[in-house]
Amino acid sequence: QVQLVESGGGLVQPGGSLRLSCAASGITFRNYAMSWYRQAPGKERELVASITRTDSTNYADTMKGRFTISRDNVKNTVYLQMNSLKSEDTAVYYCNAFGPAPMLNYWGQGTQVTVSS
Numbered sequence: 001q002v003q004l005v006e007s008g009g010g011l012v013q014p015g016g017s018l019r020l021s022c023a024a025s026g027i028t029f030r031n032y033a034m035s036w037y038r039q040a041p042g043k044e045r046e047l048v049a050s051i052t053r054t055d056s057t058n059y060a061d062t063m064k065g066r067f068t069i070s071r072d073n074v075k076n077t078v079y080l081q082m083n084s085l086k087s088e089d090t091a092v093y094y095c096n097a098f099g100p101a102p103m104l105n106y107w108g109q110g111t112q113v114t115v116s117s
Contacts, residue, residue: 002026002106004095007110012085016115022079022095022108033098034071034078038091038113048093050079085115 008020022051033048049059049069057069068081078095095108 004097004106004108006093006108006111008094009093009113011114011116013117014085014087014115016085017083020093020111022078024076024097027097029049029076030073031100035096036069036080037094037096040091051078087115089113090115
């Protein structure tokens, strides 16, 4: 059974930082590209950042320079370091694992990030 379990969300003040983690089980983690998405109330889910099997990274323009995605293939975990947080970063953040075949696409349950003073 595949599980992606996100953690690290919470309430933070504008300008603050959070680090999200997503622990994967039930998959051969090193074979999967990993991504973070987010969905704010009333908005569509959007890509935040992704990291390939070979550690190439990609970021949405609004996150470049503030967010950093990384992975640990020993711990089967992907991270999202978020700095200089803004109120518009408030959303539910989801972890995604995309494998070497189209049907190998899995989602976590999400973790809430709220940026507010």
